[in-house]
Amino acid sequence: MQRLTTTLLAALALTCAAATATAQVPGTKLPGGTTVPDISGIWERIEGIRFNPSGGLPPYNAEYRRRYDEAMAARNRGERVADPTSRCLPQGMPRFMVASYPLEILQTRGQVTLIAEWSSQVRRIFTDGRRHPPADEVDITFNGHSIGRWEGQTLVVDTIGIRGDTSFDASPLTHSDQMTVSERLFLKDAGTLVDEITVTDPGAFTAPWKVTRTYRKGGPDARIMEYVCEENNREIFLPGQNEDRE
Amino acid sequence: MATRVSWPALALLVAAPALAHHSFSMFDAQKEVVLKGTVKEFQWSNPHTWIQLNVTDDAGKTVEWSIEGGSPNLVGRQGWKRNTFKPGDEVQITVHPMRDGRPGGSFVRAVLPDGRTLGGEQIPTAPGASRPQ
Numbered sequence: 174m175q176r177l178t179t180t181l182l183a184a185l186a187l188t189c190a191a192a193t194a195t196a197q198v199p200g201t202k203l204p205g206g207t208t209v210p211d212i213s214g215i216w217e218r219i220e221g222i223r224f225n226p227s228g229g230l231p232p233y234n235a236e237y238r239r240r241y242d243e244a245m246a247a248r249n250r251g252e253r254v255a256d257p258t259s260r261c262l263p264q265g266m267p268r269f270m271v272a273s274y275p276l277e278i279l280q281t282r283g284q285v286t287l288i289a290e291w292s293s294q295v296r297r298i299f300t301d302g303r304r305h306p307p308a309d310e311v312d313i314t315f316n317g318h319s320i321g322r323w324e325g326q327t328l329v330v331d332t333i334g335i336r337g338d339t340s341f342d343a344s345p346l347t348h349s350d351q352m353t354v355s356e357r358l359f360l361k362d363a364g365t366l367v368d369e370i371t372v373t374d375p376g377a378f379t380a381p382w383k384v385t386r387t388y389r390k391g392g393p394d395a396r397i398m399e400y401v402c403e404e405n406n407r408e409i410f411l412p413g414q415n416e417d418r419e
Numbered sequence: 420m421a422t423r424v425s426w427p428a429l430a431l432l433v434a435a436p437a438l439a440h441h442s443f444s445m446f447d448a449q450k451e452v453v454l455k456g457t458v459k460e461f462q463w464s465n466p467h468t469w470i471q472l473n474v475t476d477d478a479g480k481t482v483e484w485s486i487e488g489g490s491p492n493l494v495g496r497q498g499w500k501r502n503t504f505k506p507g508d509e510v511q512i513t514v515h516p517m518r519d520g521r522p523g524g525s526f527v528r529a530v531l532p533d534g535r536t537l538g539g540e541q542i543p544t545a546p547g548a549s550r551p552q
């Protein structure tokens with residue numbers, strides 16, 4: 174009988190843990206007595222669209238530093254340096270988090286969804302307890318595959334499967350296809366969201382690159398506008414004009 | 420031709436980039452050109468707004484300028500509306516001109532028919548003279 178009771182209690186505990194993992198809407202009780210904070214709403218990036226607000230470069234290895242210097246030299250000569258977003262391609266992660274215009278965050282069961290106004294992009298962070306697909310199977314995409322879990326009041330997110338041909342911002346800050354991104358999202362106060370972003374890239378960096386971004390909660394009039402990049406993009410290819418494009 | 424372009428289309432089409440997702444290197448940020456003309460068309464569109472402005476020089480020759488502005492998502496939050504520029508409006512617009520001399524530029528500021536001024540907003544820049552999407 175005691176064994177049966179123990180088994181039942183263990184089963185109950187597992188059920189509760191599963192419920193906690195999947196029902197992560199704001200207010201859901203978490204282990205330790207805390208509840209899932211409400212990070213939903215419209216958030217406006219504070220510090221501009223440069224990925225690193227302080228302006229420092231990533232800890233590039235020699236090869237990627239050389240690539241950066243060459244691209245900057247070309248730009249300073251007046252040459253046009255390719256930025257895929259000029260052809261309306263997505264920023265990709267982690268530039269998604271510094272794209273122009275606000276982000277909207279939705280919290281639903283098992284998922285935190287980020288909607289970027291720029292080109293109406295959607296990024297899904299799975300909080301249902303799933304794991305990443307195997308590294309050699311995961312689809313390689315602009316925003317990658319993100320899984321998250323609440324640690325206290327912080328949403329800890331890990332992202333893999335990110336394309337190697339995007340950049341960190343409109344400057345020629347590139348990375349390799351070995352890049353992964355981890356994030357710690359938390360409310361500094363009710364109106365301030367912080368994303369501590371750590372970029373790891375054994376192919377391009379000599380150490381992880383940590384950048385902290387801050388977002389301000391949109392006011393009552395805040396709204397997400399439509400943005401269709403392809404609507405009237407005159408940045409097009411012409412014979413003899415596209416040598417410097419991707 | 421019944422398009423928004425009145426001169427060789429190629430020239431205009433190359434005259435594009437700007438306030439957003441691409442390098443600004445085709446415009447000379449060190450120069451300002453003041454244009455007085457008549458609005459032909461205001462394209463309230465993404466990724467950028469465009470003002471097509473007919474400018475007549477002292478010799479009586481009219482040239483259509485393509486002036487690239489911020490996206491509706493950017494300038495709309497700074498008070499611009501889709502009818503801020505109307506066809507037929509006589510306006511003065513200051514631009515950073517294209518480096519290669521073609522009649523295009525990026526919007527700097529404008530004086531509207533009622534005397535109001537637009538522009539001068541500080542737009543954050545990324546390294547390498549790029550501007551926000």
